[in-house]
Amino acid sequence: MNAVRRLLLAALLAAAHFAALPAGAQQKFITVASTTSTEQSGLFGHLLPIYAKKTGVQVRVVALGTGQALDVARRGDADVVFVHDKPAEEKFVAEGFGVARREVMYNDFVLIGPKSDPAQVAGGKDIVVAFGKIRAAQAPIVSRGDRSGTHSAELRLWKMAGIGLAAARGPWYRDTGSGMGPALNTASSMNAYILADRGTWLSFKNRGELTIVVEGDQRLFNQYGVILVNPAKHPHVKKELGQAFIDWIVSDEGQRAIAGYKIGGEQLFFPNAKRG
Amino acid sequence: MGAGAQALTHAAELLVTLDPGLVQIVSLSLRVSFAAVVIATLAGLPLGATIAVARFPGRQVLIVILNALLGLPSVVVGLAVYLLLSRAGPLGSMGILFTPSAMVFAQAILVAPIIAALSRQSIEDAWREYEEQLRSLGAAPVQAGLTLVWDCRFSLLTTVLAGFGRAVAEVGAVMIVGGNIDGVTRVMTTAIALETSMGDLPLALGLGFILLSLVLALNAAAQVIKEAAQHRYG
Known part of the structure; x- marks a missing residue:
């Protein structure tokens, strides 16, 4: 029975070790609810490492349809939304779930x-x-x-x-x-x-x-916008980290990074954030 | 080159170069499913053994429910766990949605009925065979249960492997509660779903081959251990 006991113990320890390991808690991160188009086109694979290198903040992207992404944010499960349906985004802000929508880019x-x-x-x-x-x-x-x-x-x-x-x-x-x-x-x-x-x-x-x-x-024309989830509605929202990401993506540097993403020499997204 | 051959080439390339992205995804798949199976076994095995040995009103109904739960759709479990762990849900303050812990949680719920239902059957069969013997020895129910679990250990190993297979192969639940976040909650099945979405069918199939090989290797290892143990303990 010893072998089995040892095996069982090892299994338990491994499970406990895993459970005790908070995923990436040592690193600061924000959760962004975004669309399948930005994820599956490879844009985030290009942008996020640049941002992580600069700030040390990991951006975790959950890629969903715009409607679902906004719903996830309504429930408070994301810090930032990055989507492309202007009427739906404006409704989201008007309902008080988001603050200050910024336009980022278009394709x-x-x-x-x-x-x-x-x-x-x-x-x-x-x-x-x-x-x-x-x-x-x-x-x-x-x-x-x-x-x-x-x-x-x-x-x-x-x-x-x-x-x-x-x-x-x-x-x-x-x-x-x-x-x-x-x-x-x-x-x-x-x-x-x-x-x-x-x-x-x-x-x-x-x-x-x-x-x-x-x-x-x-x-x-297909406009993308970025919105911080309203911290007044969901107090756990990482307000500073989320806002910092938004500020970066609409800054000259972030906009240049978007313009720099190409497949086969073809640019996929065109930055058009307004200043201020 | 056909899609199958291309897929095999992709799989071989990924394996030979030990692609770091792949290693991370495979390791997360195994860790999540392993942890889920351990938890599910700790919950499901005692439950299965109890139902096998004990006689109480509503037992038949419970057995039917448990057997029906073998067909629990993973996407329903995913949705339920999502609503539970969402910030707006009852366990939202834990903040573990879109983390591997949430995936372990969901998979444990999926696997526990499998362990409970299948172990109940094995143990009950053994109970029929040894009931008189155990009673004549004056074994208390708990003691009898433990003896039977030990007696069925080899068929229970298959039960646990079935549970692991279910966990490591499902995509519906981990996709919803994990979110398929690159480098954080992306596992084999969600990576396959993503590559399929991007139309890279050979790569998706290649990852599928790797997943299958892993499950095969694991089952082979379990078989070897079982043979060795059977040889030693009879």
């Missing part, structure tokens, strides 16, 4: 579609017209359907095209309820159209027959 959405282009939209510059054609041709299109920033943008575009999704949706409209990457995987395997943010598209590898069919419309 743009692109309409992705199969090279065979069944709805004949390729090369167009008008995204609203393209949406109308997809609807008319009943060509398959994949929607995020997850209250993310990209999903909100897609819904706004249907509205601009004067198409009431509630009545118009049929088998051609595939509501996947998934993140940008999984939705792109789905579109890739069924050769469907999909609205995507350029950053995720550029870093996405499983493209299959998909390519960019519409880009460059002003209405495809």
